[in-house]
Amino acid sequence: xxxxxxxxxxxxxxxxxxxxxxxxxxxxxxxxxxxxxxxxxxxxxxxxxxxxxxxxxxxxxxxxxxxxxxxxxxxxxxxxxxxxxxxxxxxxxxxxxxxxxxxxxxxxxxxxxxxxxxxxxxxxxxxxxxxxxxxxxxxxxxxxxxxxxxxxxxxxxxxxxxxxxxxxxxxxxxxxxxxxxxxxxxxxxxxxxxxxxxxxxxxxxxxxxxxxxxxxxx
Numbered sequence: 001x002x003x004x005x006x007x008x009x010x011x012x013x014x015x016x017x018x019x020x021x022x023x024x025x026x027x028x029x030x031x032x033x034x035x036x037x038x039x040x041x042x043x044x045x046x047x048x049x050x051x052x053x054x055x056x057x058x059x060x061x062x063x064x065x066x067x068x069x070x071x072x073x074x075x076x077x078x079x080x081x082x083x084x085x086x087x088x089x090x091x092x093x094x095x096x097x098x099x100x101x102x103x104x105x106x107x108x109x110x111x112x113x114x115x116x117x118x119x120x121x122x123x124x125x126x127x128x129x130x131x132x133x134x135x136x137x138x139x140x141x142x143x144x145x146x147x148x149x150x151x152x153x154x155x156x157x158x159x160x161x162x163x164x165x166x167x168x169x170x171x172x173x174x175x176x177x178x179x180x181x182x183x184x185x186x187x188x189x190x191x192x193x194x195x196x197x198x199x200x201x202x203x204x205x206x207x208x209x210x211x212x213x214x215x216x217x218x
Contacts, residue, residue: 134161
């Protein structure tokens with residue numbers, strides 16, 4: 001296995017642990033502890049942890065290791081605002097940054113992700129929702145043809161989930177409380193209906209902001 005591949009796999013595995021709530025905010029660990037846990041050498045672990053730190057999920061503890069970042073409600077609101085600014089810019093930019101015209105079959109995978117995310121959201125199945133929600137947005141953003149925008153938005157979404165997951169895990173019932181507009185958004189993008197896309201994105205932001213505030217005050 002190539003070291004770069006192992007580095008990426010370790011980063012993905014640790015990211016999943018954070019999003020699953022198995023690595024809680026504020027938790028601390030060292031390179032050695034992670035290396036022993038996964039049975040690998042220290043070098044790819046260190047590289048993976050540095051990558052996650054650059055993505056904002058970890059904080060470096062000088063001479064002590066790493067700590068899982070604890071996001072605040074203010075952080076969450078700022079991240080949602082950053083997403084809004086980028087997406088508003090896309091919707092009002094030159095045609096080159098707008099969703100391109102693509103054949104209907106190109107949306108097959110996006111629709112599959114959207115349907116799975118919607119079903120999981122309505123059922124309150126958080127683990128399945130997170131996985132399909134992230135995939136849905138990654139593929140949708142991939143239509144822009146600009147990987148820098150896609151990477152930036154993906155990091156924000158992961159961080160937003162990192163904030164909300166601990167709050168959502170405390171709830172006994174999530175069915176019907178989570179945003180489930182993935183299919184409607186996919187339809188609007190396929191039609192290139194800018195007004196409908198903007199309305200759906202605004203509704204999604206309002207929903208997640210209201211839910212986050214409610215959960216944080218609970």
